Amino acid sequence: MDLTLKVWRQDGPGEPGEFKEYEAKGISADSSFLEMLDFVNERLVEAGEEPIEFDHDCREGICGTCGVMINGHPHGDQKGTATCQLHMRKFNDGDRIVIEPWRATGMPVIRDLIVDRSPLDRIIEAGGYVSVNTGGTPDANLIPIPQMAAESSMDAASCIGCAACIAACPNSAGQLFTSAKLAHLNLLPQGQPERYERTVAMVDKMEEFFGSCTNHAECEEACPKSISIDNIAFMNRDYIAGKFKDRRKAGQS
Amino acid sequence: MTTTGRRSDTKPARKLPWILEFYRSDVVKKWIMALSGIILLGYIAAHMLGNMKVYFGPEEINAYGEALRDLGGHLVPRTHLLWIMRIGLTIAFAIHIHAAYSLTRTNLQARGRVRYDVPREYLAANYASRTMRYSGVIVILFVVFHLADLTWGNANPDFMRGNPYANMIASFERVPVAIAYIVANLALGLHILHGVWSLFQSIGANNAVYNKWRRYLAWGFTAVIVLGNLSFPIAVQFGIIS
Numbered sequence: 001m002d003l004t005l006k007v008w009r010q011d012g013p014g015e016p017g018e019f020k021e022y023e024a025k026g027i028s029a030d031s032s033f034l035e036m037l038d039f040v041n042e043r044l045v046e047a048g049e050e051p052i053e054f055d056h057d058c059r060e061g062i063c064g065t066c067g068v069m070i071n072g073h074p075h076g077d078q079k080g081t082a083t084c085q086l087h088m089r090k091f092n093d094g095d096r097i098v099i100e101p102w103r104a105t106g107m108p109v110i111r112d113l114i115v116d117r118s119p120l121d122r123i124i125e126a127g128g129y130v131s132v133n134t135g136g137t138p139d140a141n142l143i144p145i146p147q148m149a150a151e152s153s154m155d156a157a158s159c160i161g162c163a164a165c166i167a168a169c170p171n172s173a174g175q176l177f178t179s180a181k182l183a184h185l186n187l188l189p190q191g192q193p194e195r196y197e198r199t200v201a202m203v204d205k206m207e208e209f210f211g212s213c214t215n216h217a218e219c220e221e222a223c224p225k226s227i228s229i230d231n232i233a234f235m236n237r238d239y240i241a242g243k244f245k246d247r248r249k250a251g252q253s
Numbered sequence: 254m255t256t257t258g259r260r261s262d263t264k265p266a267r268k269l270p271w272i273l274e275f276y277r278s279d280v281v282k283k284w285i286m287a288l289s290g291i292i293l294l295g296y297i298a299a300h301m302l303g304n305m306k307v308y309f310g311p312e313e314i315n316a317y318g319e320a321l322r323d324l325g326g327h328l329v330p331r332t333h334l335l336w337i338m339r340i341g342l343t344i345a346f347a348i349h350i351h352a353a354y355s356l357t358r359t360n361l362q363a364r365g366r367v368r369y370d371v372p373r374e375y376l377a378a379n380y381a382s383r384t385m386r387y388s389g390v391i392v393i394l395f396v397v398f399h400l401a402d403l404t405w406g407n408a409n410p411d412f413m414r415g416n417p418y419a420n421m422i423a424s425f426e427r428v429p430v431a432i433a434y435i436v437a438n439l440a441l442g443l444h445i446l447h448g449v450w451s452l453f454q455s456i457g458a459n460n461a462v463y464n465k466w467r468r469y470l471a472w473g474f475t476a477v478i479v480l481g482n483l484s485f486p487i488a489v490q491f492g493i494i495s
């Protein structure tokens with residue numbers, strides 16, 4: 001298939017940047033979106049031009065590095081799919097595809113389609129972990145966990161940290177990411193000792209970089225893992241509770 | 254550590270008193286907006302229901318006005334309880350507006366100046382949620398006019414203190430006022446349509462058991478309020494009450 005690409009090109013952080021148009025001819029409908037970009041890049045290199053820089057790693061929808069805005073939709077308009085899992089057969093011959101990097105003050109463009117997603121790492125560092133005892137391996141299933149709770153924790157844990165939620169949000173809010181990371185620990189017994197400290201620390205860190213939630217639910221729509229905004233409500237409740245919690249009494253279960 | 258890309262309203266290094274520190278968080282601001290929103294919603298419902306008394310004649314509504322001033326009967330000095338309610342409402346209104354203003358600024362900053370080339374096609378956000386700031390501003394302007402018209406009387410040439418029935422008719426007989434009233438109430442309707450649904454999310458009262466009912470509640474509440482409020486100017490214009 002023959003396509004026209006309109007791609008954001010930017011030489012480095014803080015540089016002005018501009019859109020450039022490229023003809024992408026003879027693209028296989030079986031290739032993935034990233035393979036299509038590889039193909040275009042090969043030709044750019046042959047022609048002595050700079051290839052289009054884009055982030056990617058696993059190419060199987062689990063690492064979360066590959067997000068770009070495709071025709072105004074984060075990861076393209078196919079629901080529940082990361083860019084690397086999007087296939088060219090979803091497009092039509094002759095289509096014009098606009099590819100842009102995520103846009104948010106908290107995630108500035110590094111180059112072309114690559115943005116700085118390190119604020120997400122800062123949020124995780126603030127509390128996205130549990131402390132465990134080292135020593136002998138505990139028996140499996142030693143801690144009983146209700147099936148439904150384990151499921152919702154897993155659903156939250158399926159977040160790949162791609163930042164599509166932030167890119168989709170009219171407020172560039174990091175709520176869906178942060179709440180998913182919180183829910184996957186806070187919903188389980190292992191996450192309880194640090195639950196409120198974690199929530200307050202991660203939310204405070206998030207607010208250093210990103211906007212606030214106005215409950216549009218655009219993030220849920222954009223999420224390649226279809227993570228629910230119910231997690232955001234859970235986070236809001238835990239944050240307020242955490243603000244009032246007497247930490248000296250946190251040892252009780 | 255990234256230093257670029259931080260929201261530019263860097264938090265002050267000095268620790269603020271607890272209550273201000275608390276209010277500085279966006280999540281807390283949303284929580285406070287939800288709580289003040291609940292107070293305002295309660296007021297809106299009571300206001301609409303009370304005004305229904307016009308359909309029972311001038312004595313009824315004038316007696317209702319008097320009862321409000323006499324709230325608490327012999328237990329408290331006259332009008333004191335009414336003033337406490339007024340002050341409480343004003344505070345809730347002011348906090349709601351301040352939090353909205355501050356969050357809007359934060360959000361514009363967080364979003365930055367660069368827009369996507371392809372305009373965002375909103376899939377989940379609806380008209381009501383995206384126009385909150387505009388419907389909110391319309392409601393503020395309307396509230397000021399409404400007070401000047403029917404409480405202070407300076408926007409109503411035929412104003413008579415203590416006679417709400419006559420004041421309301423004198424006000425709504427003017428066609429532009431009736432139209433402004435209708436427009437403002439439609440804006441209010443849009444505002445509370447998103448507000449009623451959204452406040453559960455902000456305070457974290459979210460449960461798969463009743464989540465679906467939040468939409469029904471929002472639509473039902475909005476419909477009752479808007480239809481009730483719109484009925485007054487329409488009834489006056491068509492001479493149903495005069």
Ligand code: FES
Nearest residue numbers: 059063064066084
């Ligand atoms: S490249 Fe890993 S999720 Fe797309």
